[in-house]
Structure formats: structure tokens, C-alpha cells
Amino acid sequence: MTCGDTEIKELLPAFSEQSLGPAEMKRVNAHLALCAECRDEFALLRMLVDDVVPDPGGAYWSTLPDRVFKQVQEERSRKRFAGFAWRRLFPAVPRWAWASSAAVLVAVIAWLSFHPAPAVREPAEGTDQVALDDAMIDEQLDVAELTAPELTAMTQWAENAYTPINEAVDEELAERTEQDLSDELGNLSASELDRLLDSLKRKEQDARDKARKSNREKGIG
Amino acid sequence: MDEDLDLINRTEAGERDAFNELVLKYQRPLYSLLYRMVSNHEDASDILQKTFVKAFIGLGAFERRSSFKTWLYQIAINLAKNVYRDRSRAVHIPIDDVVIRKDPRTLDALIRKENRQMLNQSLSSLPEKQRLTLMLRVQEEKKFDEIAGIMGCTVGTAKANYHHAVQKLKALMGKPAEEPVQGAQG
Numbered sequence: 001m002t003c004g005d006t007e008i009k010e011l012l013p014a015f016s017e018q019s020l021g022p023a024e025m026k027r028v029n030a031h032l033a034l035c036a037e038c039r040d041e042f043a044l045l046r047m048l049v050d051d052v053v054p055d056p057g058g059a060y061w062s063t064l065p066d067r068v069f070k071q072v073q074e075e076r077s078r079k080r081f082a083g084f085a086w087r088r089l090f091p092a093v094p095r096w097a098w099a100s101s102a103a104v105l106v107a108v109i110a111w112l113s114f115h116p117a118p119a120v121r122e123p124a125e126g127t128d129q130v131a132l133d134d135a136m137i138d139e140q141l142d143v144a145e146l147t148a149p150e151l152t153a154m155t156q157w158a159e160n161a162y163t164p165i166n167e168a169v170d171e172e173l174a175e176r177t178e179q180d181l182s183d184e185l186g187n188l189s190a191s192e193l194d195r196l197l198d199s200l201k202r203k204e205q206d207a208r209d210k211a212r213k214s215n216r217e218k219g220i221g
Numbered sequence: 222m223d224e225d226l227d228l229i230n231r232t233e234a235g236e237r238d239a240f241n242e243l244v245l246k247y248q249r250p251l252y253s254l255l256y257r258m259v260s261n262h263e264d265a266s267d268i269l270q271k272t273f274v275k276a277f278i279g280l281g282a283f284e285r286r287s288s289f290k291t292w293l294y295q296i297a298i299n300l301a302k303n304v305y306r307d308r309s310r311a312v313h314i315p316i317d318d319v320v321i322r323k324d325p326r327t328l329d330a331l332i333r334k335e336n337r338q339m340l341n342q343s344l345s346s347l348p349e350k351q352r353l354t355l356m357l358r359v360q361e362e363k364k365f366d367e368i369a370g371i372m373g374c375t376v377g378t379a380k381a382n383y384h385h386a387v388q389k390l391k392a393l394m395g396k397p398a399e400e401p402v403q404g405a406q407g
Binding site (some may be wrong): 009010013016019040041044045047048049051053056061065067068069071072075076079089174189219 | 237240241243245248250252253256257262266269270271272277278336337340355356358359360362365374380384387389391393
């Protein structure tokens with residue numbers, strides 16, 4: 001037969017611990033006298049309650065707070081030292097900065113693996129200049145990423161390549177300015193002459209700007 | 222509860238006496254629970270110390286919404302679970318060494334010992350939540366709302382776990398020897 005008195009069943013642990021009030025003790029006692037199932041359950045609970053844990057002794061209990069305190073102090077100083085050492089090496093670097101640095105590093109490695117740096121030939125015998133591989137000249141290069149010897153070599157290459165062209169242009173311009181244009185100029189009206197003069201001034205200014213820019217770039221190189 | 226909060230605040234402020242008082246207050250009930258979970262002093266003692274250390278190191282993270290006692294029990298149970306699982310897998314109870322003597326007192330003691338061994342074996346075979354609930358309710362004298370807080374479940378679930386644990390234990394133990402009902406009255 002199954003006992004459906006859940007209230008009594010819930011009281012059984014407290015009954016076995018003898019922690020119920022007198023009225024409830026009496027009520028449970030009366031129920032147990034009639035209900036075999038609850039008596040079995042009560043006997044089981046008594047076995048559990050009577051299963052006493054061995055006492056490790058007074059010395060164990062009295063020294064435990066000190067042992068715990070000591071271990072807490074050790075743990076704290078260990079954690080503090082670990083944090084301190086890390087902070088000392090990298091003071092006040094926030095987490096986002098570490099994350100950003102890692103992302104940039106990954107991006108640089110990825111870029112380098114697809115865009116190898118230009119190969120640099122060993123200096124020719126008897127000279128201390130570094131030369132660039134011709135094949136690499138055609139590739140797009142990021143000047144900021146070149147080393148000092150590579151940059152020097154690149155500047156030298158640019159000067160060698162563009163000097164003949166500049167000289168040819170200069171010669172042509174010189175020839176043109178030596179031509180006699182008095183007939184053509186004589187046919188122009190005053191306003192046309194003014195516009196021509198303005199146009200020449202602008203061209204002269206543009207040429208000066210270009211020359212200045214070119215000199216500046218060479219100066220940086 | 223209020224007393225605990227006061228002790229915690231004083232501990233955080235660096236009062237050593239308050240720290241000691243908290244340890245002294247909870248060391249015995251926690252040890253008792255842990256011993257029942259792991260069945261030996263060395264592990265119980267080790268886990269007990271770890272429980273306090275973990276609690277005091279993480280005191281800043283303790284949300285004052287629940288009681289300190291519940292929080293401590295949760296830490297202890299979580300730390301003990303792994304050890305308890307290993308122990309329950311390795312439970313070996315020799316019952317062949319039961320020697321029946323003519324002295325009825327010795328016989329009674331041996332029967333009790335055998336019953337106790339059977340009880341421990343049966344307890345070990347219960348599902349973890351049921352076993353813990355039964356231990357907390359019967360052996361640690363916790364109320365169901367406290368058990369619910371410690372186990373992180375509802376009061377109804379705690380009651381159900383307790384009920385299932387008792388039923389399974391009864392089935393595993395057979396019919397335990399009845400003890401006189403008057404015994405409960407002291």
C-alpha cells in the first residue's frame with residue numbers, strides 16, 4: 001500500500017532529527033504507528049542521520065582559519081605578482097590595443113605573403129651601391145616599406161631613367177624659344193596679346209611648380 | 222544572513238577576526254557534507270580549504286542577493302563533484318569479512334556495519350542531484366528552500382529529487398530493519 005500523506009513524508013527528516021514541535025511529533029508518531037511504508041522510510045532516514053561523520057579533532061578545527069588565511073594571502077600575492085609583471089612590461093596597454101595590434105600584424109603578414117619585397121642584388125664588386133632587380137622595377141612598390149639601401153638604389157634608378165628624357169625636353173623647348181615669332185605676334189590684336197601673355201605666365205608658373213615638386217621629391221629620396 | 226553580511230563587510234575591510242569567524246561558523250557543516258560526498262578525510266579537508274580560499278578570493282564577485290551560506294555550499298559542491306564522481310566509480314565494499322560471532326552485541330554491531338556499508342553503496346548509485354538533495358535534507362538538515370538555492374533549482378524540483386531519492390534508496394536497501402518509533406522522541 002502506498003501512503004499518500006506527503007505532509008507526513010516531508011516531516012519525516014525533521015522527525016528523525018527530533019527537531020519538530022511537540023504537536024507535530026505527536027502527529028507523526030501517531031501516523032507511524034499505523035503506516036508501515038512511512039515506518040520503513042523513517043528507519044532509512046534514521047540510518048542516514050546515524051551515519052555520523054568522524055570528527056577530525058579540535059586541533060584541525062582551531063587551525064583551519066589560519067591555514068585558509070595563509071593560502072588566501074599566497075593566492076592574492078601570486079595573482080598580484082602575475083598582474084604586476086605583465087603591467088610592468090607593458091604599462092597601461094588596454095585590451096583593445098592588444099587586439100588591434102594582433103589584427104594589424106595578421107594583415108601585414110597576409111600582405112607580405114602576397115606581395116614579396118623587391119629582390120636586391122648584391123653590390124657589384126668595387127662599389128658599395130645596392131641595385132634593384134630589373135624585373136621588380138615594373139611592380140608597384142610602397143616607398144614607405146623600402147629599406148634605406150633599397151631606397152637609395154630606387155632613387156638612383158629613377159634619376160638614370162628620367163635624366164635623358166628631361167634633357168631631350170629641355171633641348172626641344174630651347175629650340176622653340178629660339179624661333180622668330182615676330183610675324184605671328186604682329187598679327188594679333190591687343191586683347192589677344194594680353195591673353196597670350198597671361199597664358200604664358202600661367203605655363204611658366206606651372207613649370208616652376210613642377211620643378212619645385214620634383215626637386216622636393218629628389219631631396220626626400 | 223545579516224550577521225554574515227556584516228562579517229563579509231568586515232572581512233573585506235581587512236578585519237582578521239571577521240574572517241576567522243566566518244571560517245569557524247561554516248567549517249563543520251561544510252566538512253560534514255564534503256566528507257559524505259567524498260568518503261575520506263584527506264579529500265574532504267582539501268576541498269574544504271579550497272572552498273574557503275575560493276570564496277574569500279572571489280568575495281568581490283559575491284552578489285549579496287543570495288545568502289553567503291548558499292554560495293559557500295555551491296562552491297563546495299562544485300569542487301567536490303569531480304572527486305565524488307571518481308569515488309563513486311571506485312566504490313568497493315567487501316562484505317565477505319562479516320564474521321558472525323556468538324555475542325549478540327557483536328552480531329548487532331556487524332549487522333549495523335553491514336547495513337551502513339549497504340547504505341553507502343546504495344547512496345553512491347543514486348543520481349548525483351538526488352543523492353545531494355537527500356544528503357542536504359536528511360544529514361545536513363537543510364530546508365527545501367535552502368536546498369533549492371544551493372542546487373540552483375526550484376523548491377518543487379528539490380522536493381521531487383528528495384522523493385525519488387528516498388524511493389530508490391528504499392528499493393536498493395530492501396526493507397531496512399525497523400527501529401523503535403519512540404527513538405525519535407529522544
